[in-house]
Amino acid sequence: MKIQALYDEIYERLEKDHEQVLSALRQSELNEEEAEKAERMELALQTAKDIFENIMTPGTSMKIVHSKGSLTIEIDA
Helix, strand or coil, X not given: CCHHHHHHXXXXXXXXXXXXXXXXXXXXXXXXHHHHHXXXXXXXXXXXXXXXXXXXXXXCEEEEEECCEEEEEECCC
């Protein structure tokens, strides 16, 4: 499999999974534990998408801003 095809397949899967989690979060019948798990999944999937969308080279950093806070990722030289 070519790298671009694999990249596209993984990114599309991330987008689909992210939309599925966002849909679950909109449901009002989630209990506290379910809502917490869904929020963690949403943050993880959004972060993965942000990393996929941005080229990171050695010596760079990326700050990802989310409604729950922010993450900073640094790539060592």
